[in-house]
Each structure stands twice: as C-alpha cells, then as structure tokens.
Amino acid sequence: MRFRTGLLSSGANAPANTKGGVPMPDESTIMPDESTFLQILSSNIPVEKILTAIVALALCLLARRYLLLAFDRLLHRMPKVAPAMHSILRAIMRILLLLLSVMIALNIIGVPISSFLAVFSVIGLALSLAVQGVLKNFAGGMIILASKPFSLGDYIEAETVAGTVEEISLLYTRLTTPDGRTIYVPNDVLYSSQMINYTYSGTRRIEVPIGVSYDNTPEQVRAAALDAISTLEGTLADPAPAVYLDSYGDSSINYLVQVWVPATNYLSMRYALNERIYDAFQRHGVEITYPHLNVHNIPAPKA
Numbered sequence: 001m002r003f004r005t006g007l008l009s010s011g012a013n014a015p016a017n018t019k020g021g022v023p024m025p026d027e028s029t030i031m032p033d034e035s036t037f038l039q040i041l042s043s044n045i046p047v048e049k050i051l052t053a054i055v056a057l058a059l060c061l062l063a064r065r066y067l068l069l070a071f072d073r074l075l076h077r078m079p080k081v082a083p084a085m086h087s088i089l090r091a092i093m094r095i096l097l098l099l100l101s102v103m104i105a106l107n108i109i110g111v112p113i114s115s116f117l118a119v120f121s122v123i124g125l126a127l128s129l130a131v132q133g134v135l136k137n138f139a140g141g142m143i144i145l146a147s148k149p150f151s152l153g154d155y156i157e158a159e160t161v162a163g164t165v166e167e168i169s170l171l172y173t174r175l176t177t178p179d180g181r182t183i184y185v186p187n188d189v190l191y192s193s194q195m196i197n198y199t200y201s202g203t204r205r206i207e208v209p210i211g212v213s214y215d216n217t218p219e220q221v222r223a224a225a226l227d228a229i230s231t232l233e234g235t236l237a238d239p240a241p242a243v244y245l246d247s248y249g250d251s252s253i254n255y256l257v258q259v260w261v262p263a264t265n266y267l268s269m270r271y272a273l274n275e276r277i278y279d280a281f282q283r284h285g286v287e288i289t290y291p292h293l294n295v296h297n298i299p300a301p302k303a
Contacts, residue, residue, distance in 0.1 A: 053108040060101035140187030141170035150197050158195040199263040206270045211252030213287035225257045228280035236260040252289040
C-alpha cells in the first residue's frame with residue numbers, strides 16, 4: 001500500500017508549494033485523498049490483520065469497561081465534585097476511550113490514523129467557531145459545577161437578576177424570584193460577572209432604619225427596639241442584636257436596628273420585625289416621626 005507524503009517525500013521532482021518564500025504543506029499531508037481510501041478498501045488485507053484488529057478491539061472495549069468502573073469509584077471518593085459533574089466527566093471519558101479503541105483497531109488494519117486526526121481537528125475548529133456562544137456557556141457550566149460558588153436552594157444575585165437557584169445545567173442556571181417568576185441565566189454571565197450568594201454562610205443580618213422624634217432619648221428607643229426583637233422567634237443570639245444612633249436628620253434622629261437571622265427566613269422575619277417594632281414603640285411611647293416643618297409666627301414689633 002502506498003500513500004502520498006507531500007513535503008515529506010524527498011527528491012528533486014518533489015512539489016514545493018511556497019507562499020512568500022515559505023514552504024507550505026501539500027494538501028495530501030493534511031487531508032487524505034480519495035485514492036488513499038480506495039487503495040485501502042480495494043487492497044487485499046490479510047485475514048490475520050483483520051482477526052488481530054477484532055481481537056484488539058474486543059480487548060480494548062473490555063478494558064474500557066473496567067477503566068470506567070475505576071473512574072466511577074474515583075469520582076465517588078471526591079465529595080467536592082457535584083453529582084452533575086460526575087455524569088459529564090464519565091461521558092467524556094467513555095467517548096475518549098471508545099475513540100481510542102477504534103483508532104487502535106484501524107491502525108492494525110493499516111488505516112492512516114494521522115489523517116483522520118487532521119480531519120477531526122479541522123471539523124472541531126469549524127464547530128467551535130460556529131457555536132462560540134454555546135461553548136462559553138458550556139465552559140461556564142463546567143466551572144460552576146467544579147468550583148460550586150452556589151448550590152440548589154441558594155439565593156443569589158448577579159447583575160440585574162436575583163432569585164433562588166432551582167436548577168444548574170451546562171448552559172444555563174434557572175432561578176425563581178420571590179414573586180414567582182422563572183429566570184434562565186446563561187452560565188457565562190454567572191461566572192464572568194460579580195455574583196452575590198446571600199445564603200452561602202447560612203445567616204443574614206436584617207437592618208431596619210427608623211426615624212424617631214427628638215423628644216425621645218436613645219435609651220428609650222434602644223429599650224423599645226430590643227423589646228420588639230425579643231418577641232420575634234427565630235432570631236440569633238450570636239451575634240447579638242444591636243441598636244445604633246445612625247445620624248441626625250432635619251425632622252428626626254435616625255436609628256439602625258440590626259439582628260441576625262437564618263438566611264432561609266430572611267424575608268419573612270424582616271417583615272415580621274417591622275410590625276413588632278411598630279407595636280413596641282407604641283407601648284414604650286416612642287414617636288416614629290416623619291418629615292415636617294415647624295412654622296413660628298413672630299409678631300411684628302410695634303412702631
């Protein structure tokens with residue numbers, strides 16, 4: 001069997017394609033021509049080679065099965081790898097081992113494997129350029145599944161969207177907003193931009209700003225606010241709740257009430273705390289003021 005070798009062949013009569021004085025490889029060194037395949041198909045391949053290729057393929061497939069089992073055991077020993085990542089890695093390994101098995105069998109028969117690799121490389125390059133956006137999302141999904149910046153059930157915010165993570169796939173992540181909307185966010189957006197995970201630490205701090213009349217002392221306001229917090233079930237004792245005098249406004253003294261709660265109950269406890277503060281301030285005689293303007297009528301001096 002003879003194959004065209006292009007620039008690899010020696011001799012004075014060998015064709016030399018040049019571009020700007022630089023030798024360029026002949027097409028036959030990159031793409032196998034039609035005659036090469038016809039020669040392979042029409043040639044009398046020895047029966048021994050065919051039997052050897054079949055046996056080698058069977059042994060490779062058998063070895064592939066045991067390698068996949070060992071690969072599965074290795075993945076199960078890595079708890080940090082997400083379950084979705086297990087299936088992806090196993091599928092990639094299965095395809096690679098199958099291609100390797102077929103290439104070994106074809107090489108025994110005499111098929112030029114290097115030519116097929118060149119063809120696959122060109123096809124892979126063309127496909128990667130055609131689906132560049134999809135590949136970016138796929139890469140983002142792989143990075144998210146490997147690094148795990150968030151998990152199912154986490155409340156996250158990225159760019160202009162926020163919601164609870166319901167599904168993590170290779171191309172997108174599905175979020176559900178508090179008002180029931182479903183948002184599909186491309187993984188490229190999540191891994192390439194700033195993202196906030198509100199539930200990663202397990203706790204969140206509620207901050208409630210309140211404007212109080214100048215007639216009430218800080219001690220009165222602090223006692224009323226702590227009384228409201230004590231009636232709210234589910235708050236955390238460590239870190240302890242706190243009430244701070246934040247600033248002096250035109251019509252009120254502004255206080256900041258802070259209390260730590262479980263991240264999963266943040267919204268419900270925030271709304272409940274607002275109601276408890278209102279009730280406690282009514283009981284303690286603390287006035288929640290609002291912007292107002294006092295006008296004093298000064299009589300004009302007598303002439």
